[in-house]
Amino acid sequence: MRERAAVGVVRMGTPGGRAVVAAATLGSGMALLDGTVVNVALKTIGEDLDASLAELQWVANGYLLSLASLILLGGSLGDRFGRRRVFVWGTVGFAAASVLCGLAPNPEVLIAARLLQGVGGALLTPGSLAMIQGAFVKDDRAAAIGAWSGLGSIAAAIGPFVGGALVEHASWRWIFWINLPLAVVTVVIAQRSVPETRDPNAATHLDLGGAVLAAVALGATSYALIQWGGPLAPWAGVIAVVTAVLFLVVEKRVREPMLRLDIFRDRTFSASNAMTFLVYGALGAVLFFLTLQLQTVGGYDALAAGLASLPVTICMLLLAARGGRLATRIGPRVPMTFGPLVMAAGTLLMLGVDADVNYWRDVLPGITVFGLGLALMVAPLTATVLAAAPDEHAGIASGVNNAVARAGSLLAVAALPVLVGLGGEEYADPVAFDAAYRSAMVASAALLTAGGLVSWFAIGNRVLGERGVELPRSTGEV
Structure with missing residues (x-):
């Protein structure tokens, strides 16, 4: 039997309200911090792992690729199975992938771990705001979102400083390992204090086909651009075009699409x-x-x-x-x-x-x-x-x-x-x-x-x- 979701029961200024904002901010801030510090570390990563420019581009882009491809699916999963639950899944997955990033012995492993980080980010990023939207009473939502976004700005502000300091005085690997304690605190707060919410009208069918086609289309396009002039680049371009067209066809015909085309x-x-x-x-x-x-x-x-x-x-x-x-x-x-x-x-x-x-x-x-x-x-x-x-x-x-x-x-x-x-x-x-x-x-x-x-x-x-x-x-x- 599915647990009953509590909708609109938390108020600002209460311990429960502070806990919801804290969990949402720590989770989204962790993902945001990671996005701002990686560029700072790219040159050092390249020297340490003997990476080419193309490999560094994939280090930067691997996270964006899986995040952009799956973020709509992540939001749908939260609406259906519970925003807190999917947020916690994403936080744990993001932390595990971060540990792999820090342990990466070569560029290939680092790129794969960055792709996994993006999967975690696609689950926790929409979930952070959705938890606030679903948990707070209607009159307090604007204030809660304001607090969440303002505190998130602090993560953006300290990101370059933290990243640069870790790269300069410790190791580039610590820009990923620092996510582990943040994730532990986030999960503990979320599990103990954040009420579960979901959308009673959420889609009952997950558009996995659309998600896969979107990921392949973006990935093939990125490969064709980064490896331009290589023997496989033209074939990647063909795959990108075919899968992009198939994505539009699937989204138009599937009963509950990941992306409603009529919105455009x-x-x-x-x-x-x-x-x-x-x-x-x-x-x-x-x-x-x-x-x-x-x-x-x-x-x-x-x-x-x-x-x-x-x-x-x-x-x-x-x-x-x-x-x-x-x-x-x-x-x-x-x-x-x-x-x-x-x-x-x-x-x-x-x-x-x-x-x-x-x-x-x-x-x-x-x-x-x-x-x-x-x-x-x-x-x-x-x-x-x-x-x-x-x-x-x-x-x-x-x-x-x-x-x-x-x-x-x-x-x-x-x-x-x-x-x-x-x-x-x-x-x-x-x-x-x-x-x-x-x-x-x-x-x-x-x-x-x-x-x-x-x-x-x-x-x-x-x-x-x-x-x-x-x-x-x-x-x-x-």
């Missing part, structure tokens, strides 16, 4: 996700290339390279909520247009990062402008995606946008090194990487500009408050 009939929803794909692709590429440029060409150690992007997080902490309030007053088109354009300007300002880099002159102005644009854009984008979907599809809409953002970063990091002529061991060659860096930053600025133009021409300017959508007080994830 709304022009604003489709345009918002197209803009998300472009902007988050550029975001992933900028942070990937900047971190390696500072270490390979600029001579920064891991800690200094990690701290270099801290202004982005500070801008998000201080200004993301203001961007949301601006969109509430004037509509989303202006912030969703000018946010990416400001990010593009910041990207171009960082073209001067070279062997003689001066942080205050070459990095700080550009990375700060980049962060200002991101803070202007993120909250309006989230609210617009949710406002464009019917209320009963809000969870799907959020999951789709999350998956699109991860897929954008995944494919940009896979494609750009090939497009700028970087491959093999050249990521460790200052001369070769320096030339590729400039081309990559210009390409990223072009993606950001395209995202701004999509917003200007395709996003309606309806004031978001008209649909009663509450904009987040802050955002814990970028």
Whole structure:
């Protein structure tokens, strides 16, 4: 007999409320922390494991691949079997995969463990917010989500510092092993204090076929881009196209699809996700290339390279909520247009990062402008995606946008090194990487500009408050 789910029974300010927020924050913060520290460690990992650039791309992308492919399925599992239960499964799986990452003797094992980490992340990431949504009484949900997102921002803020410090003073392996004690605390709190909730109307059929096809399509696309010029790359491209088409066919015909295709009939929803794909692709590429440029060409150690992007997080902490309030007053088109354009300007300002880099002159102005644009854009984008979907599809809409953002970063990091002529061991060659860096930053600025133009021409300017959508007080994830 299935256990009875408790829905909407927890209040803010109570021990139970604090426990739910703590468990959700620790779990999602663990996944977020891991995402921010890996880029800082890539150069050191490459040297220690004798990894090629393609292998380092897979280290960064393996997690994103399985996360983007399975996050919608993870949300469905939580709705059906219990949000807390699936969240705990994901946390345990993420921790176990993290231990494997830290023990990896070669790049192949590390890549496989990163793929497993993404599976755990796909279970715990949607579950963290769903636990809050289901456990708290309706009047306290907005405050609980605000606390969750604000505390999550702290994980983003300390990520580069923690990662850089561990790489510099201990070992890159500790950026993964640190997840184990965090996971233990998270599971204990969740099991003891978080009530179980589920959706009584959840799908009774799990779309495993759709999940497999999505994973194969994204994986084959990434392989074709990363291994471009190799003998198997064309075949991977063919597999990517075939499985992508089959995915659309399956999602259209299956009784309870992982992805409801009719949600894309709304022009604003489709345009918002197209803009998300472009902007988050550029975001992933900028942070990937900047971190390696500072270490390979600029001579920064891991800690200094990690701290270099801290202004982005500070801008998000201080200004993301203001961007949301601006969109509430004037509509989303202006912030969703000018946010990416400001990010593009910041990207171009960082073209001067070279062997003689001066942080205050070459990095700080550009990375700060980049962060200002991101803070202007993120909250309006989230609210617009949710406002464009019917209320009963809000969870799907959020999951789709999350998956699109991860897929954008995944494919940009896979494609750009090939497009700028970087491959093999050249990521460790200052001369070769320096030339590729400039081309990559210009390409990223072009993606950001395209995202701004999509917003200007395709996003309606309806004031978001008209649909009663509450904009987040802050955002814990970028």
